[in-house]
Amino acid sequence: MRLSETTKTILTRFFIALTIAVIIGIYYFSERRPFEYAGYDKNVNLLQRYNAELNEAVVKTRFSILENYDPIDNALLGLQSIVDEFNAAVRASPNEKIRTKLYALDKSVKLKEDLTYTFKRINPILINAINQFSTLMAQLIESQTSSSAAEAALSHDINFQITQDVRNDLIQKMNDLLRRTLIYVNMPDEKTHSQLLSMVTELEKLATDTEKNIQKFPSLDFDFKKLQLSLVYSKKILELQPQISLIDEKLFEVPVIANLNNLNEAFYTLATNHQKKSSTYRIILYVLVLFLLIVLRWAFNKLRGMVVALNIEIQRKNKAEKELEEINRQLEQRVAERTRELSSKNKDLNQALSDLKDTQEQLIIQEKMASVGMLTTGIAHEIKNPLNFVNNFSDISVELLNELNDELQSSKDKIDQNALSSIEDLITDLKTNCEKIKEHGERADNIVKTMLMHSQEAGVQKEVFDVRNLMNDNIQIALESFKGIHEKFDVTINKNYASQLENVLAAPQAIGRVFIYVLDNAFYAMRERQKQSVEGYQPTLDISIQQVDSNVVIKVRDNGTGIPKKTIDKVFEPFYTTKPTGKGNTGLGLSICYDTVVKQHKGELRVQSEEGVYTEFTISLPVNPRVGQEIVN
Amino acid sequence: MVKVTRLGSIKVLIFIQLCLVSTVQATEGPVIPVPYPTSQGSDKDELGEKLFNDPVFSRDHSQSCNSCHSLQKAGTDRLPHYIGINKLPGTLNTPTVLNSKLNFRQFWDGRAKTFADVIDDHIQDKTVFANSWEKIIEDLKKEKTHVDSFKKLYPTGEINIANVKDALTTFLNNLLTPDSPFDKFLGGDQTAISDDAKKGYELFQQYGCITCHEGPNFGGNLVQKLGIYQDYYAGKTPLPSDLGLYNVTKKENDRYVFKVPSLRNIELTGPYLHDGSVATLEEMVQLMGVYQVGQPIPKFQVDNIVKFLKTLNGTQENQ
Numbered sequence: 001m002r003l004s005e006t007t008k009t010i011l012t013r014f015f016i017a018l019t020i021a022v023i024i025g026i027y028y029f030s031e032r033r034p035f036e037y038a039g040y041d042k043n044v045n046l047l048q049r050y051n052a053e054l055n056e057a058v059v060k061t062r063f064s065i066l067e068n069y070d071p072i073d074n075a076l077l078g079l080q081s082i083v084d085e086f087n088a089a090v091r092a093s094p095n096e097k098i099r100t101k102l103y104a105l106d107k108s109v110k111l112k113e114d115l116t117y118t119f120k121r122i123n124p125i126l127i128n129a130i131n132q133f134s135t136l137m138a139q140l141i142e143s144q145t146s147s148s149a150a151e152a153a154l155s156h157d158i159n160f161q162i163t164q165d166v167r168n169d170l171i172q173k174m175n176d177l178l179r180r181t182l183i184y185v186n187m188p189d190e191k192t193h194s195q196l197l198s199m200v201t202e203l204e205k206l207a208t209d210t211e212k213n214i215q216k217f218p219s220l221d222f223d224f225k226k227l228q229l230s231l232v233y234s235k236k237i238l239e240l241q242p243q244i245s246l247i248d249e250k251l252f253e254v255p256v257i258a259n260l261n262n263l264n265e266a267f268y269t270l271a272t273n274h275q276k277k278s279s280t281y282r283i284i285l286y287v288l289v290l291f292l293l294i295v296l297r298w299a300f301n302k303l304r305g306m307v308v309a310l311n312i313e314i315q316r317k318n319k320a321e322k323e324l325e326e327i328n329r330q331l332e333q334r335v336a337e338r339t340r341e342l343s344s345k346n347k348d349l350n351q352a353l354s355d356l357k358d359t360q361e362q363l364i365i366q367e368k369m370a371s372v373g374m375l376t377t378g379i380a381h382e383i384k385n386p387l388n389f390v391n392n393f394s395d396i397s398v399e400l401l402n403e404l405n406d407e408l409q410s411s412k413d414k415i416d417q418n419a420l421s422s423i424e425d426l427i428t429d430l431k432t433n434c435e436k437i438k439e440h441g442e443r444a445d446n447i448v449k450t451m452l453m454h455s456q457e458a459g460v461q462k463e464v465f466d467v468r469n470l471m472n473d474n475i476q477i478a479l480e481s482f483k484g485i486h487e488k489f490d491v492t493i494n495k496n497y498a499s500q501l502e503n504v505l506a507a508p509q510a511i512g513r514v515f516i517y518v519l520d521n522a523f524y525a526m527r528e529r530q531k532q533s534v535e536g537y538q539p540t541l542d543i544s545i546q547q548v549d550s551n552v553v554i555k556v557r558d559n560g561t562g563i564p565k566k567t568i569d570k571v572f573e574p575f576y577t578t579k580p581t582g583k584g585n586t587g588l589g590l591s592i593c594y595d596t597v598v599k600q601h602k603g604e605l606r607v608q609s610e611e612g613v614y615t616e617f618t619i620s621l622p623v624n625p626r627v628g629q630e631i632v633n
Numbered sequence: 634m635v636k637v638t639r640l641g642s643i644k645v646l647i648f649i650q651l652c653l654v655s656t657v658q659a660t661e662g663p664v665i666p667v668p669y670p671t672s673q674g675s676d677k678d679e680l681g682e683k684l685f686n687d688p689v690f691s692r693d694h695s696q697s698c699n700s701c702h703s704l705q706k707a708g709t710d711r712l713p714h715y716i717g718i719n720k721l722p723g724t725l726n727t728p729t730v731l732n733s734k735l736n737f738r739q740f741w742d743g744r745a746k747t748f749a750d751v752i753d754d755h756i757q758d759k760t761v762f763a764n765s766w767e768k769i770i771e772d773l774k775k776e777k778t779h780v781d782s783f784k785k786l787y788p789t790g791e792i793n794i795a796n797v798k799d800a801l802t803t804f805l806n807n808l809l810t811p812d813s814p815f816d817k818f819l820g821g822d823q824t825a826i827s828d829d830a831k832k833g834y835e836l837f838q839q840y841g842c843i844t845c846h847e848g849p850n851f852g853g854n855l856v857q858k859l860g861i862y863q864d865y866y867a868g869k870t871p872l873p874s875d876l877g878l879y880n881v882t883k884k885e886n887d888r889y890v891f892k893v894p895s896l897r898n899i900e901l902t903g904p905y906l907h908d909g910s911v912a913t914l915e916e917m918v919q920l921m922g923v924y925q926v927g928q929p930i931p932k933f934q935v936d937n938i939v940k941f942l943k944t945l946n947g948t949q950e951n952q
Contacts, residue, residue: 060661065661066661067661067663067843067844067847068661068662068663068847068854069847069854069855070665070848070849071661073854117855120854120855120856121855121856121857121858121890123844124841124844124845124847124855125844125857128841128926129927131841132841132926132928229927229928232862232927233927236862
């Protein structure tokens with residue numbers, strides 16, 4: 001039958017638990033459960049001791065070594081208490097064999113007690129009788145012996161011999177009785193007892209006879225009363241001695257020790273059995289414990305095997321997980337890479353697209369600019385000549401008018417005063433007209449000259465210079481000229497120049513003009529804003545010059561009015577201006593700047609702005625533009 | 634030791650005999666001083682005293698233990714015969730409870746081995762308490778102080794026969810009268826008793842009184858027939874109570890056998906003899922001389938003996 005792993009485990013656990021329970025059970029039965037009569041040996045010894053004490057006390061009191069009966073009573077109490085303890089033990093754990101033996105012991109102890117009872121009753125009387133008897137007898141014998149010695153001096157007396165004979169007879173008999181009685185009380189036997197009895201009777205008879213015939217023995221001074229009394233005691237001795245001998249005999253025959261030994265043997269048998277059983281249990285216990293140890297060892301091994309297997313499995317899993325993680329990571333990395341590449345490409349594409357758009361715009365602008373430039377240059381050339389005529393002839397006309405006036409003055413007397421006056425008025429008007437023509441002709445000439453600047457770049461000599469110095473000079477110029485026109489203008493200029501900057505190869509006059517235009521526009525915008533703005537507005541101009549790759553990038557940022565979004569595309573167009581016309585504003589400044597930077601110097605000019613916040617012009621100049629000249633020309 | 638020593642040969646003979654019987658040890662004297670009580674004044678002792686004075690033991694609640702064994706009268710009633718329930722006199726003289734612990738048996742006929750036996754006997758005795766344990770326990774439980782005392786002093790905490798007996802036994806065990814002049818004399822104080830008393834003690838030994846009246850209690854540890862050398866009841870009609878041990882054993886030999894009473898506090902515990910028929914110690918000593926030791930004692934010696942006996946009054950704590 002195949003068992004599932006779980007069932008096996010449960011069975012193993014159950015088995016181990018069962019074994020432990022059995023071990024504990026056996027342990028309890030063999031070790032914990034005490035022998036029901038434990039301590040019996042101590043009580044047996046005690047009982048033996050009490051019995052010995054009792055015997056000793058009886059013997060001692062019997063021979064007056066001990067003169068009170070307390071030890072006997074104590075020994076008896078002890079005996080009884082031990083028997084009571086045994087009885088209690090047997091009542092607690094009944095055992096027929098023990099009970100029988102104990103009953104016998106109990107009975108023998110009781111018998112001994114009864115005998116002791118009687119002994120205590122007889123012994124004092126006997127001892128007293130012996131004492132009284134021996135005292136009285138000794139007194140009698142002594143007095144008669146001394147009387148006999150005293151009477152020896154009166155030997156002439158007729159009765160002396162008779163008296164002496166009687167006295168001697170009495171002394172002899174009393175002595176005999178005393179000695180034999182004393183021997184008897186210590187070594188009593190039937191024969192002596194009867195002999196003593198007859199001796200007492202004899203002595204009594206003798207005493208009675210002697211007393212009756214006392215007149216025959218006038219010198220016999222004998223205390224018959226004392227003799228009678230001592231004989232009473234003697235009789236008492238003879239009466240009690242056999243009794244006490246019997247009791248003695250019985251007392252020492254009481255099988256207390258024999259019964260105790262029987263009981264002890266029974267106890268011992270039980271104890272041995274108990275011990276044997278305990279030993280057997282203990283062997284089983286040892287075997288079971290050993291078995292349990294083996295099972296536990298086996299279970300431990302199994303567990304260890306399982307743990308090892310589990311460990312390997314865990315390690316394998318961990319490894320696989322790590323690998324998977326690595327793959328994932330790589331995959332992610334690759335995806336990220338691809339994404340990055342893609343986005344970069346995308347950006348590049350966007351960049352390219354915007355570049356393309358820029359280029360396209362630039363191209364368009366360039367085209368536009370080029371065509372506009374060519375157009376303006378062409379127009380300028382074409383207008384320049386007629387304009388020269390206009391200007392020159394207006395000039396001449398003014399001179400002629402002056403000459404006419406001089407002529408008129410010299411001949412004024414000849415001319416009617418009225419006509420003179422109107423002629424003078426007409427000349428003044430003509431002069432004024434001519435001057436207006438000259439003035440506006442010069443203006444147009446200026447415009448044309450400016451327009452011609454578009455095509456004047458070729459004539460500007462390029463040289464290597466430091467943009468920073470150029471900028472500083474032009475700030476100065478621009479600020480002064482602006483302040484010359486507009487009073488009360490205060491501007492904060494923050495310069496942020498790179499300390500390390502390459503010199504550029506460019507036309508300094510052209511670039512300087514560009515700076516002036518840009519700066520002037522900035523100042524104008526800021527002033528415009530200052531006019532409309534509230535208090536606390538501080539015009540601030542940030543100028544930065546930095547080297548980016550092989551370009552020097554100049555940024556001019558003002559916090560002026562800014563350029564509206566819809567017009568920002570037009571700022572570089574020629575003739576576009578937001579400034580009021582007629583004050584020398586041609587709308588060509590930025591257009592010229594653009595031409596100068598982009599066309600002449602192959603740089604870049606860009607504008608960024610937010611209306612009402614800032615405007616920033618960025619001028620990027622290549623450090624060493626190799627190409628350019630041919631394209632422009 | 635044997636007191637007869639005038640005849641050297643006899644003395645030697647006896648001495649040799651004694652030596653033969655057992656290895657000679659220091660001989661133990663016939664009398665021993667009364668020991669001191671061990672648990673006097675303990676809670677149990679006090680509870681026992683309360684019970685001793687509690688009339689709950691008699692059926693009609695007319696008498697307590699103390700009614701007869703009056704501690705104010707040396708543990709007796711000083712009457713010839715005890716007066717039990719219904720005021721009916723008995724036929725025996727009340728023995729003292731003082732030093733009764735030192736007796737090997739209780740009652741004149743020694744029928745009780747322990748105080749518990751005595752208590753049982755008295756309760757059942759129609760002439761003493763004529764009561765039953767059931768009623769006594771029930772009555773005792775009515776007294777709150779008893780209930781509290783028993784609860785405090787006993788593991789079972791209840792008033793039951795065993796606990797009542799235990800309390801009373803504790804009290805009785807402590808009724809000892811140590812430090813009598815004679816005990817002091819025994820202890821070595823020669824001035825504790827008079828020369829007459831010393832002479833009396835000598836005579837007491839010489840006449841052999843001491844062979845029965847021995848031990849710590851001067852008696853009380855053996856029984857003896859009244860009338861050893863002469864029949865005490867010759868020409869008299871003995872009452873049933875005069876039969877003594879015979880009433881217990883029904884053995885002819887035990888007729889007129891009584892427990893030898895203690896001589897401790899004997900001056901205070903008269904009248905004497907089991908039936909209280911002897912009023913004075915002098916009479917009693919003479920009577921004992923004739924019937925028990927076999928020879929009449931001269932008057933002048935009786936006086937000395939009585940003087941000695943009066944030195945046996947000990948110190949009684951509970952009065």
